[in-house]
Amino acid sequence: MSASDEAELVAWLKERSERIIETACARIFLAGDVAWKVKRSADLGYVDFRTVERRKWALDRELEFNRTAAPDIYRRVRALTRAADGGFAWEGGGEAVDYALEMRRFDDRAVLSNDPSVIDGDLAERLGRTIARLHAEAPLRPQGGDSALAFTVGSNAKLFAELKDRLDPARIDELITKSAAELERQRPLLQARRDAGFSRRCHGDLHLANILIEAGKPVLFDCIEFADILSDLDVQYDLAFLLMDLDFRGRRDAGVRVLSAYLDEAARRFPSSIWDGLAALPLMLSVRAGVRTHVTAHGGEVETARAYLEAAIAHMSPAPAVLAAVGGFSGTGKTTFARAIAPGLGRSPGAVVLRTDEARKRLAGAGPVDRLPPEIYTPDFYARVYDTLFETARAALNGGQAVVLDATFTEPALRARAQALAAECGVPFHGAWLAAPLEVLEARVGGRVGDASDATVEVLRDQARRHAGQTVDWRHVDAAAPSAATAAAWLKELTR
Structure with missing residues (x-):
């Protein structure tokens, strides 16, 4: 199509539209409840x-790929004829x-990049689980994985070379050198993950500007369709774009x-262990920040590019891992406290929170908030849950990621086991013991809905009867106080 034909077609579509959105690859014409996407006739x-x-x-590929995550938005490809x-x-x-891709028009104010502050804990939880389900159901792409990440590391280096007149050349060289070295260090892990089935056809461009919230649910749209090397990825590298974006925008709490x-x-749905891949997460976060560095710089946003460059370098020098454990009777708010301290521990996006409540649901083959029958709670099952918790924590810690263990820890042997795990992995240990009056805990447990915990008031009273008055040498926390304040105070104590 000639330039004059393209201009004529754009003018024809513009007459029939209310607004046009321009991107590097396409023009999107908005009219009523419909959006028409037309690719630019250009070599980019x-x-x-x-x-x-x-x-x-x-x-055609954009329609096919996006229908998996956003079937209600992507409709059909239609011909534009003379x-x-x-x-x-x-x-x-x-x-x-x-040709034009017909889409349902949506409220672009609902795109998360417009206001990341709307991402509360429940929405972040839904985001993580939605992405994991999509990844687990995505087609295998064994040709991707480590080769796709290596391609982007090399591509970043070439594009950075064009920016030395706008960005600090020494910082650019530092990032290029560190990225190449870390890629080689992680290559055996990346190849093992590829062989284990973690290389899939992914979204490829999974940042906040491509996530929409409708009826309280996250909808992922506008995935990469034009280059397999950018979409046939290690699933964790796909997720890393969102984690990096949240971190860059000051939302580590949502990211973790x-x-x-x-x-x-993902641990419920993938046949192989997902946890070992965390060792490569800093590299993946850095590469994603590197992509944003050259994209924003070439778009004229030099100050933003400098910030992304510094973020990319920072991800390559991550904070060391730590192990924290949060214990207490049911209803003390252990999970709320664990999630509040998680962003302040270790490297980006913070400490992974591992809950016995979730581990037992995985072992039982149940959903994260499904209720389990009382008869499943045998001593053997109890032991298996804690074995799973500690095995998972070990894998994450060995991968360099901080961990918060969320469990009752009413047994002294289990508290000792948590501290021994930290010593085994060579990381600091921090314990928090939450306590509150029994009547406060009973009210909380009795009013719980939609949570992974199966604890009842009767379970709580049994805990209190068997373990009341015991001496716990972890730092005590007033669980009757607001968790945000107590979590901040607890974290502050760690730096003294």
Whole structure:
């Protein structure tokens, strides 16, 4: 399509639209409840859309790929043909001049990049689990994984070279050197994950600008369709874009909740252990920040690019792991406290929260908030749950990720086991013991809904009868006080 034909078509669509959104690859025409996406007729370097066949190929793939996560938005690809009067028509009898992807128009104010502050804990939880389910159901792509990450590391280095007149050359060289070295260090792990089935056809561009909230549910849209090397990925590298974006926007709290939920859901659905891959997470976060560095710099946002560059370098020098454990009777708010301290521990996005409540649901093959029958709670099952908790924590700690264990820890042997695990992994240990008056705990347990815990008031009273008055040498926390304040105070104590 010639430049004049393209201009004529754009003008024709513009007359029939209320608003146009311009991107590097496409134009989106908004009219009523419909959006039409038309690829630009251009060679952008990383993709060539100069032929109508290539543009249709991309739109067909975009429709196919996005229908998995957003079936209600992506509708069909339609031909734009020459009309008898020389104008254009939708699927007329004339020659197809171009093609458009028909989409349902949505409220773009509901896109998360507009206001990341709306991501509360429940939404972050849904995000993590939604992404894990999509990854587990995605087609295997054994040709991707480590090769896709290696491609982006090399691509970043080439594009950084064009920015040395705008960004600090020494910092650019530092990032290039560290990225290449860490890629080689992690390559055996990445290849093992590829062989274990963690290389899948992924979204590829999973940041906040491509996540929409409708009816309280996250909808992932606008995935990469034009280059398999950018979408056939290690699933954790796909997730890393969102985690990096949340971290960059000051939302580590949301990021670590997403990660914890993702890992729990993925552990239910993938046939191999998901936890070992955490060792490569800093590299993946850094590479994603590196992508944003050259994208924003080439877009003229130099100060933002500098900030991304510093973030990319920082991810390559992560804070060391620590192990924290939060114990107490049912109803003391252990999970709320654990999630409040998690962003302040270890490297980005914070400490993974591992709950016995979730581990037992995984072992039982139940959903995260399904109720388990009382008869399942045998001594053997109790032991298996804690074995799983500690095995998972060991894998995460050995991968460099901080961990918060969330369990009652009413037995002295289990508290000792947590401290021994930290010593075995060579990381500091911090214990928190939550306590509150029994009547406060009874009211909380009796009013719980939609949580992984199966504890009842009767279970709580049994805990109090068997363990009241015991001496616990972990730092005591007033569980009757607001958790945000007590968590902040507890974290502050760690730095003294």
